[in-house]
Amino acid sequence: MSEPTIEDSAKPLFVAVGFEPRKVEDTLKNSQLTSTLIALLKIAGFSGSEERSASDKVKANLIYTLATSKQLEPAARDFIASYIATDKIKTHQLKYAIDFFKKNSSTQIDAALFEKETGVGVTVSDQDVSAAIDELIKENKQQLEEKRYKFPVGSLIGKLQKDEKLKWAEPKQVKDLLDAKIEQLLGPKTDEDLNTATKEKKETKTEETKKDKQTVVLTKPDTPFAKIFLRNIEAYVGQNVQVSGWVHNYREGAKGLMFVDLRDGTGFVQCVISGKLLQVAAAEEIHRDTTVHLYGTVTKPPEGKVAKWSGLELQVSYWELVGKCPVEFNEILNDSANPDVLFDQRHIALRGEKFAAYMKLRSHMVNAFQEFYADRGFTQAFPPTFVQTQAEGGSELFALDYFGEQAYLTQSSQLYLETMLPVIGNCYCIAQSYRAEKSRTRRHLSEYSHLEGELTFINFEDLLNHLEDLICDVIDRVIKKDPALIQFVNPGLKVPKRPFKRIAYVDAIKYCNDHGYLNKAGQPFVFGDDIQEASERKMTDDFGEICFLHRFPIELKAFYMSKCKDDLRLSESVDVLVPGVGEVVGGSMRIHDYDELMAAYKREGLDPAPYYWYTDQRKYGTTPHGGYGLGVERFLTYICNDDHIRNVCTYPRYVGRCAP
Numbered sequence: 001m002s003e004p005t006i007e008d009s010a011k012p013l014f015v016a017v018g019f020e021p022r023k024v025e026d027t028l029k030n031s032q033l034t035s036t037l038i039a040l041l042k043i044a045g046f047s048g049s050e051e052r053s054a055s056d057k058v059k060a061n062l063i064y065t066l067a068t069s070k071q072l073e074p075a076a077r078d079f080i081a082s083y084i085a086t087d088k089i090k091t092h093q094l095k096y097a098i099d100f101f102k103k104n105s106s107t108q109i110d111a112a113l114f115e116k117e118t119g120v121g122v123t124v125s126d127q128d129v130s131a132a133i134d135e136l137i138k139e140n141k142q143q144l145e146e147k148r149y150k151f152p153v154g155s156l157i158g159k160l161q162k163d164e165k166l167k168w169a170e171p172k173q174v175k176d177l178l179d180a181k182i183e184q185l186l187g188p189k190t191d192e193d194l195n196t197a198t199k200e201k202k203e204t205k206t207e208e209t210k211k212d213k214q215t216v217v218l219t220k221p222d223t224p225f226a227k228i229f230l231r232n233i234e235a236y237v238g239q240n241v242q243v244s245g246w247v248h249n250y251r252e253g254a255k256g257l258m259f260v261d262l263r264d265g266t267g268f269v270q271c272v273i274s275g276k277l278l279q280v281a282a283a284e285e286i287h288r289d290t291t292v293h294l295y296g297t298v299t300k301p302p303e304g305k306v307a308k309w310s311g312l313e314l315q316v317s318y319w320e321l322v323g324k325c326p327v328e329f330n331e332i333l334n335d336s337a338n339p340d341v342l343f344d345q346r347h348i349a350l351r352g353e354k355f356a357a358y359m360k361l362r363s364h365m366v367n368a369f370q371e372f373y374a375d376r377g378f379t380q381a382f383p384p385t386f387v388q389t390q391a392e393g394g395s396e397l398f399a400l401d402y403f404g405e406q407a408y409l410t411q412s413s414q415l416y417l418e419t420m421l422p423v424i425g426n427c428y429c430i431a432q433s434y435r436a437e438k439s440r441t442r443r444h445l446s447e448y449s450h451l452e453g454e455l456t457f458i459n460f461e462d463l464l465n466h467l468e469d470l471i472c473d474v475i476d477r478v479i480k481k482d483p484a485l486i487q488f489v490n491p492g493l494k495v496p497k498r499p500f501k502r503i504a505y506v507d508a509i510k511y512c513n514d515h516g517y518l519n520k521a522g523q524p525f526v527f528g529d530d531i532q533e534a535s536e537r538k539m540t541d542d543f544g545e546i547c548f549l550h551r552f553p554i555e556l557k558a559f560y561m562s563k564c565k566d567d568l569r570l571s572e573s574v575d576v577l578v579p580g581v582g583e584v585v586g587g588s589m590r591i592h593d594y595d596e597l598m599a600a601y602k603r604e605g606l607d608p609a610p611y612y613w614y615t616d617q618r619k620y621g622t623t624p625h626g627g628y629g630l631g632v633e634r635f636l637t638y639i640c641n642d643d644h645i646r647n648v649c650t651y652p653r654y655v656g657r658c659a660p
Contacts, residue, residue, distance in 0.1 A: 009038075010027075010028060010034050010037070010038055011024060011028060012048075013038065013041065013046065013047065013048065014027065014028075014037075016046075016048070016050060016051060016052055017041065017046055017052050017056065017057055017060035018052060018056075018057030018060055018061070019060070019061075019064065023064070033067060033068065036067045036074075036077070037063065037064065037067045039078075040063045040066060040067050040077060040078070040081045041060065041063055043078055043081040043082055043085060044059055044060070044063050044081050044082075044084050044085040045085050046059075046060060046063075058091065059084055059085070059087075062084050062089070062090075062091060062094055063081060063084060065094060066080055066081060066084070066094070066098070069098050069339075069340065072098060072101055072106075073101070073106040073440065075106040075107065075109075076101035076106035076109075079106070079109055079114075080094075080097045080098070080101075083097070083118075083120065088115075088120045088121070089118060089120065090170070091171070092168070092169075092170065092171050093118050093119050093120070093168070096117060096118045096119065097114070097118045098339075099339075100113075100114055100117050100118060102339075102440075102442055102644060103442045103643060103644065104534065105441070105532075105533065105534045107520070108518065108522060108534060119167065119168035122168040123168075124165075124166060124168055124169035124170075124173070126173070126177060128165060128166070128169075129166060129169055129173060129174055129177050130177055130181070132160060132163050132165060132166055133160065133174075133177055133178050133181050134181065136156055136159060136160065137156075137181055137182070137185060140156065141185070144182065144185060144186065145185075145186070148186055149182075149186065149189055153178065153179075153182070156178060157174065157175065157178065160174055160178070161174075216276065216279040216280045216281075217280070218276070218277065218280055218318060218319075219318075220295070220318050221295070221317055221318055223240050223317075224240065225240045225241055225242040225295050226239060226240065226241050226242070227241070227242045227244075228241045228242070228243060229243075229264060229266045229267070230243060230245070230262070230263070230264045230266050230267030230268060230269050230310075231266035231267045233267065233269055233298055233310055233312055233314075234310055234312065236298045237298050237299070237300065237312065238297070238298065238299070239297065239298055240295070240296070240297055240317075241295070241296070241297075241298055241314070242293060242294070242295050243262060243264060243269065243271075243293075243294050243314065244264060244291070244292070244293045244294070244322070245262045245263050245264030245265070245291065245292070246262070246263050246264070246289050246290070246291055246351070247260055247261070247262060247286060247287065247288055247289060247290045247291075247292065247325075248261040248262060248263040248268060248288070248289075248353070249261040249288060250286055250287075250288070256274055256275060256278060257272060257273070257274045258272075258273045258274070258278055258283075258286070259271070259272060259273075260272075260273060260286070260292075260294075261308065261309075262292070262294060262314075263353075263356070265356070267309065267310065268308070268309040268310075268353070269309055269310060269312060269313070269314050270307045270308050270309060270312075270313050270314070271294055271296070271313065271314040271316050272313055272314070272315050272316060273294075273316045273319065274316075277316060277317075277318070277319060282321040285321055285324050287324075287325050287326070287327050287329065287330075288325065288327075288329055288330060289325040289329055289351060290321070290323065290324060290325045291321075291322040291323035291325075292319055292320065292321055292322055293319060293320040293322060294314060294316050294319045295316065295317055295318040295319065296314045296315045296316040296317045296318070297314070297315045297317070298312055298313075298314055299312065299313050299314075299315050300312060300313070301313050329348070343646075343652070343657060344659070344660070346650075346651055346660060347660060350650065354489075357485055357488055357489050358489070358636070358640055358642075358647075358648050359650070360482070360485060361478065361482075361485060361486075361489060361636065361639060361640060362632075362636050362648070364477075364478050364481045364482060364485075365474065365478050365632075365635070365636060365639060366430065366632070367481075368473075368474045368477035368478050368481070369428075369430070369451060369470075369474055370430075371477060372470060372473050372474055372477070373428050373453075376426070376469075377425070377426065378425075378426045378427055378428050378453065379420075379424040379425065379426070379427050379428075380427070380428060380429060380430075381413075381416070381417055381420045381424065381427045381428065381429045382429065382431075383410075383413035383416035383417065383429055383431060384410070384416065385409060385410050385431070385432065386400075386402055386407050386408075386409070386410070387407065387408050387409075387410045388402075388405070388406065388407050388408065388610055389415065389610050389611055389614070390408070390411060390606075391410075391411045391412035391414055391415055391558065391560075392411045392412060392435075392558055396411060396435045396436050396437045397409070397411065397436055398434050398436050409434035410431075410432075410433055410434065411433055411434065411435060412433055412450065412452065412629055413429050413431050413433070413450065413452050414452055414454070414560075414627060414629060415560075415611075415614050417429060417452055417453070417454040417627065418454055418590060418614070418617055418625065418627070419613065419614070419617055420454070421454055421456045421617075421623070421625055422617070422620075422621060425456060426453070426454065426455045426456065427453070427454055428451065428452060428453040428454070429450075429451075429452055430449060430450070430451050430632070431449075431450055431452075432447060432448070432449060432450065433447075433448060433449075433450035433629075434446060434447050435448075438655050439655070440654065440655055441533055442643065442644045442645060442646075443533070443581060443582055443583075443631075443634055443637070443645050444645070444654065445633060445645060445646075445649065445652055445653060445654055446653045446654050446655065447653040448631055448632065448633050448634075449631075449632035449633060450629055450630070450631065450632070451629070451630040451631075451632055451635075452627065452628065452629045452630070453466075453470075453627050453628055453630075454625060454626070454627035455625060455626055455627060456623045456624075456625040457623055457624060457625070458589075458624060458625065458626055459589070459624065459626075460572040460589050460626065462626075463574070463587060463588075463589065463626040463627075463628070464500075464502075464548060464550075464574060467548075467574070467576060467585060467587065467628060468498050468499060468500055471496065471546065471576070471585075472495050472496055472498060475493065475494075475495050475496065475639070476495045478493075478639060479493060479494075479495070489639075489640050489641070490639065490640055490641040492641065493639065493641070496545065496546045497545070500545070500546050500547055500548050500576075501543055501545055501546070501547035501548070502547065502548045502550060503547055503548070503549055503550075504549075504550055504551045505531075505549065505550070505551050505552045505553065505570070506527065506551075508531060508539065508549055509525035509526070509527070509529065509531065511539055512525050512531065512535050512539060513525055515538075515539070515542070517534075517535035517538050517539060518535065519531075519532070519535070520532050527553065528553050528555060528556070530556055531549075533582055536549075536577065536582055536583065537581075537582045539577075540577040540578065540579055540582060541579050541580065543579070544579055545579065546576065546577065546578050546579075547576075547577050548574050548575075548576060548577075549574065549575045549576075549577055549583075550573060550574040550575075551564055551567075551570045551571070551572070551573065552570065552571055552573045552575075553569055553570060553571070554568075554569060554570065554571050556571075557571045557573050557588065558588075559600040559601065559603070559604040559606060560588075560590050560591055560597070560600065561573050561588040561589070561590065561591065562588070562589040562590060562591045562592070562596070563596075571588060572588055572589035572626070573586075573587070573588040573589075574586070574587050574588065574628075575587075576630075578638045580637075580638065580641065580643070581634055581637050581638045581645075582634075583634070584630060584631055584634040584635050584638060585628050585629065585630045585631075586628060586629055587626065587627060587628025587629070588626060588627075588628075589624070589625070589626040590625055590626055590627065591618075592618060592622045592623060592624050592625060593618065593622070594615070594618040594619055594622070597615060597618055598615070633645050633648055633649055636648045
């Protein structure tokens with residue numbers, strides 16, 4: 001008789017906790033998921049095959065969501081499961097619990113911070129919920145009284161879910177009180193509300209209306225229309241224009257009006273469509289992200305009214321449907337969707353006002369970097385991506401077969417930039433870099449845009465002054481380029497004060513120890529310990545300003561960094577730390593002495609042979625020089641005041657994510 005398999009014991013358990021048959025079968029096909037799920041259910045107190053209560057089944061489904069969340073480390077899953085077991089984390093809190101571990105390490109969990117950010121122990125009173133509902137019903141009273149029980153209550157629930165005061169309220173609590181308040185306003189449902197015949201009559205009328213619309217034909221006016229982009233609309237007030245784009249949003253107003261917010265990639269405008277224009281069959285196809293040509297006159301809104309975006313409106317006199325977009329498009333962009341689902345549908349999720357603003361800011365930021373370098377006499381260089389040497393740790397390399405030779409995707413273009421110094425002097429590049437480091441923190445990517453610069457005939461102090469100049473100048477240019485965009489994305493952004501705060505490594509580990517920020521092993525820091533992300537970020541956030549963390553021990557940094565003359569244990573190195581993000585720049589003086597570089601190869605166990613071209617820089621006209629690398633996405637995260645680097649990327653690449 002064969003030994004029972006894990007699937008044999010798992011199936012009765014999965015059935016007992018209420019998983020649907022299809023879910024049970026799909027799960028059992030994945031042995032890793034099955035094992036994870038059994039372990040988490042055990043933490044939550046589930047075992048055996050006895051039938052479970054309804055509340056237990058709710059818990060079990062939370063555990064299933066937890067088990068299938070790809071972005072969590074096992075320690076994080078186990079920790080959350082223990083809270084689900086004791087009813088401290090419920091359905092509406094699970095998303096926040098998962099999000100917590102996207103921003104925080106699971107190796108050293110701050111339970112108090114976790115409970116604060118996930119609402120553990122927070123109770124929202126019926127009085128608070130009632131007050132919020134009363135305010136919302138007051139705003140929608142007219143439509144509620146007109147549509148009665150045909151009013152889409154889901155839209156009200158959606159607004160209540162976004163109310164910060166109700167963040168930790170139980171969804172059932174909110175729904176029950178909302179239903180009671182609506183019944184209090186409208187009274188019990190009448191026969192008309194419940195009458196199916198009435199509903200069928202209305203549906204028949206709708207079908208008749210559609211048939212009538214099919215007979216309405218629009219004629220394009222003979223008036224000439226200037227074809228414009230929305231970024232230029234302010235120059236066309238009072239003129240007839242054609243704009244083309246996507247329906248960003250729409251709403252029906254009184255007296256047969258429809259308000260359409262149109263975007264074309266360069267801007268937004270509110271458009272007013274009315275009368276016969278809405279009586280054509282194509283009007284039924286106006287949904288979010290439908291594409292259209294709109295023709296009309298650019299006007300200022302009536303006195304006492306305010307138009308969004310540019311403060312102007314387009315009074316539409318003719319329009320054409322270009323591309324349909326089914327109404328289920330809205331379901332793809334559900335805010336409550338699992339993050340993995342949103343990244344699977346990233347091509348759709350990008351189509352928001354916020355991300356469009358991020359991309360415009362990124363464009364302004366990159367242009368600002370290039371303008372800075374041009375003004376300071378730097379020349380842009382264009383290094384290779386396929387390499388056969390490492391600039392950082394070998395374990396972080398993506399290896400590949402290059403026509404039968406071992407090669408890698410570059411970690412950094414720095415070594416190649418150094419070879420350009422005798423050619424073009426001070427130089428920079430903006431290129432892709434790749435790190436195979438299996439890190440899931442809120443600031444790590446496997447592929448990122450890397451801005452790197454190299455300067456010759458300088459010392460360490462010159463390098464630090466240059467970095468201050470670079471960061472302050474670029475932020476100043478970005479703010480001045482588009483103040484309205486900054487006001488929308490991050491109104492608190494200001495040019496940092498100079499000089500930047502400076503703290504040496506030895507002082508930083510003392511600061512961490514004094515404030516209870518521990519090393520990776522959960523112990524006080526000692527000389528030679530790496531200051532990991534969590535402690536580094538806490539220290540930076542304490543400072544509340546950009547700072548230079550400098551003079552790291554030689555063994556913590558790359559082989560090419562020069563030693564401090566006053567303490568040979570230390571390197572002339574610097575990390576630029578910014579609040580809310582952490583390290584955005586890493587830089588150093590480079591070894592320019594031939595013998596010292598050869599000793600560095602030996603110390604790090606590197607074969608000098610593949611680096612012959614790099615070593616030659618020290619043989620043929622060497623100079624004191626230094627440089628740095630800046631993570632473009634990290635810097636953009638700081639500019640946008642976002643809390644996660646993936647949010648500012650088009651298609652982020654990280655452990656477990658290489659699609660779409």
